[in-house]
Amino acid sequence: MANARIIVKRRKTVRNIRKITRTMQLIATARFQAAFNRAVATKPYTERLAELVADLTGVADGAEHPLMKTESTATRSALVGLTSHRGLCGGYNASLLRTAVAHLKDQEESGTDCDVYMSGKKGIGYLRFLGREMRQEITHIGDAPKFSDVDPIANELMDRFVRGEISAAHVVYMRFVSAGKQVPTVIQLLPLTREKSDDASNGKQGNVQYEFSPNPKELLEELLPATVRVRLFQCFTDAAASEQIARMVAMKAATEAAGDMITALTRKYNRARQTQITLELLDIVGGANALE
Amino acid sequence: MATTDTFQCSVITPERAVLECESTFVAFPAHDGEMGVLTKRAPLLCKLGIGQLRVESPTEKHLLFIDGGFVQVVGNRMTILTEQALPAADIDPEAASQALVEARAMKGTDVESVDARNRAIQRAKVQIKLSRAK
Numbered sequence: 526m527a528n529a530r531i532i533v534k535r536r537k538t539v540r541n542i543r544k545i546t547r548t549m550q551l552i553a554t555a556r557f558q559a560a561f562n563r564a565v566a567t568k569p570y571t572e573r574l575a576e577l578v579a580d581l582t583g584v585a586d587g588a589e590h591p592l593m594k595t596e597s598t599a600t601r602s603a604l605v606g607l608t609s610h611r612g613l614c615g616g617y618n619a620s621l622l623r624t625a626v627a628h629l630k631d632q633e634e635s636g637t638d639c640d641v642y643m644s645g646k647k648g649i650g651y652l653r654f655l656g657r658e659m660r661q662e663i664t665h666i667g668d669a670p671k672f673s674d675v676d677p678i679a680n681e682l683m684d685r686f687v688r689g690e691i692s693a694a695h696v697v698y699m700r701f702v703s704a705g706k707q708v709p710t711v712i713q714l715l716p717l718t719r720e721k722s723d724d725a726s727n728g729k730q731g732n733v734q735y736e737f738s739p740n741p742k743e744l745l746e747e748l749l750p751a752t753v754r755v756r757l758f759q760c761f762t763d764a765a766a767s768e769q770i771a772r773m774v775a776m777k778a779a780t781e782a783a784g785d786m787i788t789a790l791t792r793k794y795n796r797a798r799q800t801q802i803t804l805e806l807l808d809i810v811g812g813a814n815a816l817e
Numbered sequence: 818m819a820t821t822d823t824f825q826c827s828v829i830t831p832e833r834a835v836l837e838c839e840s841t842f843v844a845f846p847a848h849d850g851e852m853g854v855l856t857k858r859a860p861l862l863c864k865l866g867i868g869q870l871r872v873e874s875p876t877e878k879h880l881l882f883i884d885g886g887f888v889q890v891v892g893n894r895m896t897i898l899t900e901q902a903l904p905a906a907d908i909d910p911e912a913a914s915q916a917l918v919e920a921r922a923m924k925g926t927d928v929e930s931v932d933a934r935n936r937a938i939q940r941a942k943v944q945i946k947l948s949r950a951k
Contacts, residue, residue: 567832
C-alpha cells in the first residue's frame, strides 16, 4: 500500500493549498473593489484641477513655470518605482521591475545617473539583490495610500528639480486600464508637460471671465505643484488597484491548477490501488496453485 | 427657502469627494482673509488658506477644516479643491492640542522654517477652535 498512501498524502496537501489560494482570491476580490473605488475617487479632483490649469494658462500666457523647464544641465534624474509589499500576485512585480530596470539602463546609456525611490518590499529586495543603491526606500505606504503619505515624496522631487539637481523625474507603476488589462508604464512626472491642458483649453469653459485672487500667474504657480502631487498620488492608487487584481487573477489560476492536480492525483491513486489488489490476488492464486 | 436661491457646492480632496450639496451660503478662508459666497456669484478663481469652511444648506450646516487649495465658482457652481478637508466632528481635540505644542516647539531659523512654523501653529489653532465649536 506504500505507493498509494504517498499519493493520498500528496492529494491532501494539494487540497489544503487549494483552500488557501481560494481564500486569498476572495480576499483579493474584496480588496480590489475597495482599491478600485479609491482609484476612481481621485478622478474628480484631477479633472477639476486640469480644468483650472487650462483656464489659467489661457490668461497667464508666456509664464514659464520652473516645473515646466525642459532644458537642464543636471546629469541626474529620479525614478519612483511602485511595487507591492507582498508576493503571490503573479507576474506583477516581475514585469514592473523589468520595465524599471530597462528604464534605468536607458538613463545610464544617455549619461544620466538615476536616483531610485522605491516603494514596496518586493522592489526594494530586488534592487538590493542587484546591488543598486536606492535614494529612498518607501515601506510605509500600503494598500490604501494616503495623500499625506505621498505628499512629501512629490515635494522632495519638486524641490530637487527646481534646485536643478535632477533633470527629470519618472514614475514606473502598473497602470490600471481595465479589470482585464494592466500595463507596466513609465510616466514623466517632471518636467510637467503641457499637452493635457492644451486639450482641455479648447473645451467649453475656455473663455469664462474670472475674478482672480491673487493674480493668474501666482495662482498658476500654486496650481502646478498641486497637479504634480495629485498625479503621483493617482499613480499610487492605480498601482494598488492593479496589485489586487493581479493577485486575484494569480490566485484564481492557482486554485484551478490545484483542482486539476487533485483530479490527476485521484486517478493515479485509483490505479495504484487497483494494481496493488491485482498483485495481491495473483499472490494468493499463485500460492494456491503451488499447493496443488 | 426657494430652490432658486441655492447653488451647488462640492468639496473635493484627492482621496474623495468630501461634500456635495445644495447650499445657500458658503464662507471659506481665502489666502488673504475670509470670503463669503452667495448664489449667482460672478466667476471666481481663488487660492485658499488654512481655516474653517462653513457651508449652509437649506436644511443643515456643515463645518469643515481645510488646509490650502483652490476654489472655483462658475455658473452657479462652486468647487473647492483642497488637499485636506476634515469635518469638524472628526477632529480630535487632544491631537490638535498636541500638534499646537509641537508646532510651537519648531525652530524658525530662516524664512522658510518660520513660514512652516507659522502655518503649523495656525493649522493647530484652527483645529482646536473647530473641535470646540461642534
